[in-house]
Amino acid sequence: MTDPDAPGLPDFRRLPIPEAIRWLAENGEPADPRDDVDTASLERRFPHLRGVEADDAAVDGPHGSVPVRRYRKPGRAARTALVWVHGGGFIGGSLDMPESNWVAREIAARGIPVLAVDYTKCLGQAHFPVPSDDVLAAWDAAPQLLGLPAERLVIGGASAGGNLVTGVVARLRDGAAGAMPEGLVPVYPALHPDGAAPGGTVDPASPGGQLSLNFAGSAEALADPHAFPGLGSGAGYPPILVVVCEEDALRPSGEAFARLVRQAGGEIDVHLETGAAHGHIDHPGDAGALRTIDAIADWIRER
Template identity: 30%
Template sequence: MSTGSLWGTQPLEVNEVQIAGYESNIRVRLYRRAGVGSLPVMLYFHGGAFIGGSLDDAEFAARHFAEQLPVLVISVGYSLAPKHPFPAALEDAYRAARWADGASRTIGGDGKRLFAAGHCAGGNLANGLAFVARDRGDVRIGAIALFSPMLDPSMTCLADERAVDSDISPRQCLASYRAYLPKASQRMHPYAAPLDSARLAGLPPAFIATARNDVLHVEAETYAARLIGAGVPTQVMRYSNASHERIAYDPQALQDATRFFECHLQPRGVTIG
């Protein structure tokens, strides 16, 4: 039985606070069910191609996960390029994870049980956070969900824009990557360019949602194949009627991600009802 059918009966509480980021304070927005105990934490990262987007853009997906899963969702308003280039946004993500762990009792979350999800650039950050958590070892990410993630600054795996009705263009991707990764060497860093990484083993299980009408769907699916080859449990699904921007609002993609997270919540003994 899906947890969402029973979980979505209590009212949702939404609060916003500031926390210390990498270069400046950042805002985070918390979504949780009222009157429940300590919950696993899901960090959610909005889209915007590294140079735009906001907590409001993440509202739909963040609410969906908080309503459908027994989790505290923390939507992270990370720093944006070009004012704050790499690694600022990723380090903000890491600091949000550390904050969730340290503030567990105050916010009603279990910071030892962390999950991450993100759209577009936010997918890059959720994935990068999984790398950082694995390598630094002081936080653990249990599973990740990536919606039309930007994963290849080299832009060698783009779909033919003449064959897809994409709402993000290669030119826009190039400008965004150059803003976020102004140094050529940064565009090969595994935390920003996981397709170039030879160390994928040990990453958490992944759900990757791609859109047929998105020039980025090839790189995301290529990355999924490489994760599988490295022994990382990975589920990848392409949505034929979705676009790059709309996939974070696509009911089927969100529901499939919900079922994916349910599988990784259940083994730790979470019982609803």
């Protein structure tokens, strides 16, 4: 999450999960130490992004205000749009991280408006379904914010965000109030309690197991198919594009979900990003990230 040499910041890549949760709960989301991922730097690096407009808003959710940010390229009529949710292990991430801000700007620059969504992090007393409720509230507000009906909107997200958007669609399918999206795009998603070995026993001492248990809130909730939609039915989803990365430990989760949906007769495309690792779209300009963004935009246009 951060550069280990950044002054005053721990190296979240090596920090034990309980310590990372404690630090984030006490200090909040740290500023990204990279000096070339803010919006001004992105526009200098990628001139095609300069025409994208963005504005912040908020949605009333059951647990409080949900921050959102709208992106669009003026002068281009949109037939569809994307609701996008960043990752961060359910404990971190923000609308300013490249996985949210840069990705949304790139998609919007391709003529697809984007509503980027933040959510409550699982720090302290917040656990599932709180972040899921936040995303659901933003989804319900998206047609008004984007000016398009829900049946012309696609919802997608990366990593923990991929879990949340897939879980929200499963909740809508299973009776939650709200309209279903036109499509679903989970990117390197964590759809199982143990994404590296779907169907296996979760090791509560492993980093992945600790993040899953912290998100779920209890050992019993690890079996909740709305918290981990890879455990539920594969039926009833809209068309799906799932992106998996060749060098990602969570790749088995996305691939197992694809098999689940296909076995239920659903429509799902799998985009394998060769040579890429988990989190690659949080790195602006990465060749694999640009291929993934193109794949997402092309798939959305085809809906």
